Amino acid sequence: MSEKFVTLSDATFDEHVKSSDVPVLVDFWAEWCGPCKMISPVLEEIAQEHEGKLQIGKLNIDDNLDVTRRFDVMSIPTLILFKDGEPQLRLIGAKPKGQLIEEISAYL
Amino acid sequence: MPEARKVVIIGSGPAGLTAAIYSARAQLQPLVIEGEPSSNSDQPGGQLMLTTEVENYPGFVDGIMGPELMGVMRDQALRFGAELRTAKVSRLELASTPFSVWVGDPEADEPTVLADSLIIATGARPLMLGCPNEDRLLGYGVSTCATCDGFFFREHHIAVAGGGDSALEEAMFLTRFASKVTLVHRRDTLRASKIMQERAFKNPKIEFLWNSVITDVLGDTKVSGIRVEDTTTGKTSELPVTGLFVAIGHEPNSALLKGQIELEDNGYVKTFGRTSRTNVDGVFACGDVQDHFYRQAITSAGSGCMAAIDAEHWLEEHGE
Numbered sequence: 282m283s284e285k286f287v288t289l290s291d292a293t294f295d296e297h298v299k300s301s302d303v304p305v306l307v308d309f310w311a312e313w314c315g316p317c318k319m320i321s322p323v324l325e326e327i328a329q330e331h332e333g334k335l336q337i338g339k340l341n342i343d344d345n346l347d348v349t350r351r352f353d354v355m356s357i358p359t360l361i362l363f364k365d366g367e368p369q370l371r372l373i374g375a376k377p378k379g380q381l382i383e384e385i386s387a388y389l
Numbered sequence: 390m391p392e393a394r395k396v397v398i399i400g401s402g403p404a405g406l407t408a409a410i411y412s413a414r415a416q417l418q419p420l421v422i423e424g425e426p427s428s429n430s431d432q433p434g435g436q437l438m439l440t441t442e443v444e445n446y447p448g449f450v451d452g453i454m455g456p457e458l459m460g461v462m463r464d465q466a467l468r469f470g471a472e473l474r475t476a477k478v479s480r481l482e483l484a485s486t487p488f489s490v491w492v493g494d495p496e497a498d499e500p501t502v503l504a505d506s507l508i509i510a511t512g513a514r515p516l517m518l519g520c521p522n523e524d525r526l527l528g529y530g531v532s533t534c535a536t537c538d539g540f541f542f543r544e545h546h547i548a549v550a551g552g553g554d555s556a557l558e559e560a561m562f563l564t565r566f567a568s569k570v571t572l573v574h575r576r577d578t579l580r581a582s583k584i585m586q587e588r589a590f591k592n593p594k595i596e597f598l599w600n601s602v603i604t605d606v607l608g609d610t611k612v613s614g615i616r617v618e619d620t621t622t623g624k625t626s627e628l629p630v631t632g633l634f635v636a637i638g639h640e641p642n643s644a645l646l647k648g649q650i651e652l653e654d655n656g657y658v659k660t661f662g663r664t665s666r667t668n669v670d671g672v673f674a675c676g677d678v679q680d681h682f683y684r685q686a687i688t689s690a691g692s693g694c695m696a697a698i699d700a701e702h703w704l705e706e707h708g709e
Contacts, residue, residue, distance in 0.1 A: 356528040373528030374428030
């Protein structure tokens with residue numbers, strides 16, 4: 282995985298999304314999820330284009346059930362945008378890049 | 390200036406990518422407009438991106454994962470020089486040649502690409518039930534992708550709507566996680582193939598609810614049950630499930646083509662004789678957008694090959 286992403290886990294999640302200076306878009310994903318693989322390169326591009334304004338965190342749901350359950354994730358990919366530790370926006374399912382940017386930009 | 394292409398292929402499932410392999414090998418430098426990420430099979434790679442093991446694609450003795458199969462098909466198309474663009478076609482004008490193809494803003498003055506010939510391989514997407522709360526609870530217990538979401542229903546009782554091969558495949562896959570899977574089907578027999586039926590009937594975790602139609606999905610923030618109507622008695626009852634997987638069939642992705650090309654009453658593209666020709670000269674169709682009967686990866690790939698050969702011949706006859 283590229284360094285464009287921050288890898289999050291049950292142990293680091295809270296601390297990270299609370300202390301981040303910029304909004305964190307958390308990608309709930311798994312190895313076995315086709316649509317997750319599809320959006321990963323899209324997220325990488327978005328991370329690059331929004332450097333310094335947005336951070337993208339990856340949370341592998343297989344390994345991190347606590348956070349996954351806490352936010353009632355029941356479908357992947359799910360993207361949740363956190364600002365000051367609070368969830369602001371939830372996007373379920375793979376979506377085109379343009380649409381993702383449009384939805385996120387209101388919070389940046 | 391719009392770019393000019395000899396062959397433009399719309400869609401990148403088995404049909405589109407096979408057409409790309411053939412027309413690339415024929416030195417036609419095809420452009421494949423492969424679609425954009427989504428979770429309802431209307432995406433690069435097509436419906437197989439949402440499946441797990443494909444057991445019946447010839448050449449893979451031990452089966453192959455759907456996304457992996459599409460990955461190697463894509464690589465094979467790239468190897469021969471096909472160009473793939475991750476974008477969605479927003480508008481087509483097929484009344485005159487070269488055909489005009491818009492990507493992005495459909496109101497733009499100029500089309501994005503001008504195509505001497507066009508291969509339509511846009512596939513089909515899963516139908517939804519259309520009951521009141523289905524949309525609201527999509528992603529909160531309602532799902533169209535067992536492979537994506539099955540994981541979240543470990544030891545839960547869930548329902549699958551449908552009676553065809555895809556419904557049984559989903560139900561079978563879901564028994565890896567769920568404690569019980571109730572298959573809700575509106576008739577008293579299944580449409581699915583014999584081998585799938587046998588496997589499903591043998592599976593102790595699968596229960597069948599015959600002659601039943603789902604009329605609503607229940608739950609505030611996530612699914613807590615479904616309302617089911619018995620079609621023989623007209624009685625309604627509630628089934629306490631936490632998940633509903635919808636696999637009741639497909640509809641063709643042909644909205645772009647309306648008014649441009651002849652469609653069957655059910656929206657599928659009409660092709661003529663044993664060819665991939667449509668009623669518009671120079672426009673060919675392959676895969677699930679023109680086939681509501683076989684709908685297999687291998688038949689899609691086969692028809693993609695036909696479309697590429699038909700387009701190649703057509704271009705030769707109408708040479709520059």
